[in-house]
């Protein structure tokens with residue numbers, strides 16, 4: 001998908017996700033659309049939070065508004081819950097940024113997500129591909145929930161480093 005880099009997209013690319021500041025709200029895939037009025041004075045943004053009831057949603061709304069109000073006279077933010085956000089919406093840049101910050105990105109292998117698998121559901125294929133520290137594939141899960149509900153805690157059997165895994169959902 002080629003996105004036209006409007007001013008709005010460029011401004012939002014600098015807004016970090018409050019839970020994982022290593023990636024922007026754009027790379028996280030929660031900004032679904034950015035539409036400018038023809039005169040460039042107003043902007044309409046559609047956000048889809050990572051999961052409904054995510055406590056970070058209000059923070060994100062506030063940060064997105066603040067980032068846009070410096071440029072636009074009128075900022076309208078719409079929160080859309082359907083279709084639900086999925087980790088497949090993470091950009092390649094977002095996946096790389098996660099790995100650089102020691103968090104394993106969601107599994108790339110296709111798995112049958114179905115329509116109703118809630119965050120954190122166990123799934124045998126829902127596991128990191130490799131250790132974000134050393135790249136080894138010999139990994140073990142320590143805990144199904146890590147520093148955020150979206151993450152699980154894993155450890156590399158090769159370098160022994162524990163790391164967060166951004167669960168696919």
Ligand SMILES: [Zn+2]
Pocket residue numbers: 131132133134135136156157158159160161
């Ligand atoms: Zn390792």
